[in-house]
Each structure stands twice: as structure tokens, then as C-alpha cells.
Amino acid sequence: MSFSGEIKEELSTLVPAAHHCRLAETAAILLFCGKIILTETDSCCVKIQTENLPVARKYFTLLRKTFNMRAEVSVRKSREIRYYSIVIRCDKDARRLLAGTHLMNPDGHIDGDIRQIHNSLLKQNCCRRSFIRGAFLAAGSVSDPEKSYHFEIVCSTQEKAEELQSLLTAYEIDAKIVMRKKHYVVYVKEGSQIVELLGLTGAHVSLMQLENIRIVKEMRNSVNRKVNCETANLNKTVSAAVRQVEDIRYIQRTIGFQELNEGLAEMAVLRLEHPEASLKELGDLLTPPVGKSGVNHRLRKLSLIAEKLREGKEE
Structure with missing residues (x-):
């Protein structure tokens, strides 16, 4: 398993006790790998897709514990890669999920695109850390520290990238943004700052592993x-x-x-x-x-x- 996979495996078992922290983490997962599907009858469903089983498992757990909501789970294999999809097909549940995570427009209108996080979810430090954890689970990766130090989270829009960068900067993390193909990548290259990031997300076992590698190097x-x-x-x-x-x-x-x-x-x-x-x-x-x-x-x-x-x- 890759180092990224080990971190996500560790974070998948960490479910916040506080309801507001679970909301922030769920919102981050939806924001970074979620999709709203609108039908001709104006009903909606919410879908996430991930290659990582622990991420799918974590999202499923958050839905159940935070919203008491069940979802449809499917697996698709393409070129030796498994894609896990979790879909809320019930319009009522989908709208309840979007409203609870503040990802629905203030007027209740749904435009089919999850654009930005509502600041009310990030008022407390614990919620901001939960949000960063969710963002990493949904769209993040860390290189093999034996070879190089590189932490990144891929964002679909510049707006999301700048919001995430601002959030990390508040923790004195020197995050930068680079455009890669059609995506905006928020990245950190400094080993000590990646250690700080792992600590923020709660990946303490992976943090110690990285620190040991850094010391040896x-x-x-x-x-x-x-x-x-x-x-x-x-x-x-x-x-x-x-x-x-x-x-x-x-x-x-x-x-x-x-x-x-x-x-x-x-x-x-x-x-x-x-x-x-x-x-x-x-x-x-x-x-x-x-x-x-x-x-x-x-x-x-x-x-x-x-x-x-x-x-x-x-x-």
C-alpha cells in the first residue's frame, strides 16, 4: 500500500464525536469529489466517486452517523482500477444532505454544481481540521517520503483552491497553487509542514512514520x-x-x-x-x-x- 493509502486508511477510522465536525468533514468530501445530478423533474441525487475503499467507507459511515441516511453503493472496475460510487437517490434525502452541509444555495435552489464551503461550517478549530481531513480523503495524496516530500489536494475550480489555501495559511502552512491540466492543485513541499498537516488531520501514526523517515534521511x-x-x-x-x-x-x-x-x-x-x-x-x-x-x-x-x-x- 502506498503512503497515501496508509494515511487514508488511518483517517478512515477517525470519526469525529461532535456533530458539527462530522458536518464539516462530510461537506469537504462532497465539495472535492461530489456531484449533484438533477433530473428533468427537478429532483436531485448526490453522488461521490472514489478509487479508495477507505474513503468510500468513511463517507458511508458519516452519512449514517450524521444524517441517519442510507445510500446506494456500487463498484466499477476499469483497467485494473476499482471505482467506488455512493449515491443518495432519494430527492428528500439528497436535499437534506445538501442543506445540512450548507452546500445548497441560500434560497434553496440547486444548480448542479457544488462550488464552495459555507463559512458557518468552519467557525471552530476542530471543524476546520475536520474539513482539511475530508478534503485530503476526497482529493489528496502524499508522495513516498523515502523519495521526496510532496502533499497535494486537487481542486476542480480556482475558487476552491484559493479557499483551501487560505484555510491552510491560517495554520501557517505555506501552501501554493499550480494549474495542472484543467485542475488547480494546492500543494506543500516542505517536509516539516507536511508533518504539521498530518497532525492537523489526526493522522498521528503516519505522522510518526514520516518523522522517523525524515530523521533517518x-x-x-x-x-x-x-x-x-x-x-x-x-x-x-x-x-x-x-x-x-x-x-x-x-x-x-x-x-x-x-x-x-x-x-x-x-x-x-x-x-x-x-x-x-x-x-x-x-x-x-x-x-x-x-x-x-x-x-x-x-x-x-x-x-x-x-x-x-x-x-x-x-x-
Whole structure:
């Protein structure tokens, strides 16, 4: 099961105790995957369709617990995908559902399109969280956090997208909107903010799973950065040692070590005998021992001597 599927499975079992929260969640599901079907006789039915069984199960439960309403359930398979449809065919029940979720026009008129949520359903914090949960169940998804961080909810209109964005912004979630084909997608890319979103919806098990993945990834990245840094430093050390050995051998071939003072000659011999040694290790081999800065100073003087010898040869 995908990570999105696991989240929806978890959220499908979370049914709010408060009636007003159930109304908000039901309204969100209808708003984001619902459809009003009007007949020639002006009667209506309300339908939702989803590929996700837990979502269908959750909506069915909300209808029963909130409205004491039964619905017709059907399953259709197309190209290995199952589509679950839940339909309220009774005109009276359909109108009661739309009125209860404030998705009917104030004058009682039904125009066949569920356009926006009524603010009266979002007055309390618990109801706003229930609405976000319903919106995610109906039209949301989260990418595999092992690969990337991406949370999105697909909206059929710009109006719905902007309302949802505004709702998320109130929780300091930096949600953005992008148009994809004919839909408007509200998305969040920051891992920590996706964690916040999961907390808002009540998906605490999935939240902990995501947090664990984030911690492991951050530790892995930290180790990689440290290894890369140490590798870079090691490469610099090796390159410097190779250049030093080349310079010392050039001095040995041209004028010999007898032309060097005792300290430089001793350092030249040690570097040739221990080409892989660090500055500290070279300093410890000297008698008396010399610090890293002292060793570096002598090696730089040897390199300058080699450079002058090369310049003199070219002239």
C-alpha cells in the first residue's frame, strides 16, 4: 500500500464525536469529489466517486452517523482500477444532505454544481481540521517520503483552491497553487509542514512514520556531508604531499640535500620516507618534535627552493 493509502486508511477510522465536525468533514468530501445530478423533474441525487475503499467507507459511515441516511453503493472496475460510487437517490434525502452541509444555495435552489464551503461550517478549530481531513480523503495524496516530500489536494475550480489555501495559511502552512491540466492543485513541499498537516488531520501514526523517515534521511545526509568533507580534506592532503615529494626529489636531483640547512634537510628526508604522513605525524618524528605550523613552514620553504631551481633552469 502506498503512503497515501496508509494515511487514508488511518483517517478512515477517525470519526469525529461532535456533530458539527462530522458536518464539516462530510461537506469537504462532497465539495472535492461530489456531484449533484438533477433530473428533468427537478429532483436531485448526490453522488461521490472514489478509487479508495477507505474513503468510500468513511463517507458511508458519516452519512449514517450524521444524517441517519442510507445510500446506494456500487463498484466499477476499469483497467485494473476499482471505482467506488455512493449515491443518495432519494430527492428528500439528497436535499437534506445538501442543506445540512450548507452546500445548497441560500434560497434553496440547486444548480448542479457544488462550488464552495459555507463559512458557518468552519467557525471552530476542530471543524476546520475536520474539513482539511475530508478534503485530503476526497482529493489528496502524499508522495513516498523515502523519495521526496510532496502533499497535494486537487481542486476542480480556482475558487476552491484559493479557499483551501487560505484555510491552510491560517495554520501557517505555506501552501501554493499550480494549474495542472484543467485542475488547480494546492500543494506543500516542505517536509516539516507536511508533518504539521498530518497532525492537523489526526493522522498521528503516519505522522510518526514520516518523522522517523525524515530523521533517518537527515542523519544520512549529515553523514554524507561529513564523509564528503573529510574526503575533500584527505584529497587536499594527498595532493599537497605528492607536490611536496616531487619538489624534494627535484632538489635532491639538482643540488642535493647537502646544500640545505639541517632543519630543511631533516624534513626533506622524513617526507620522502613517510609520503603518506600528516603534518602532525611528521612533526612527532622530528627531534625535538615540531608542531604542525613549524612542519608546514619547512615544507613551504622546500617548495620555494624547488620553484627557484626550476626558474633558474628555465633561464
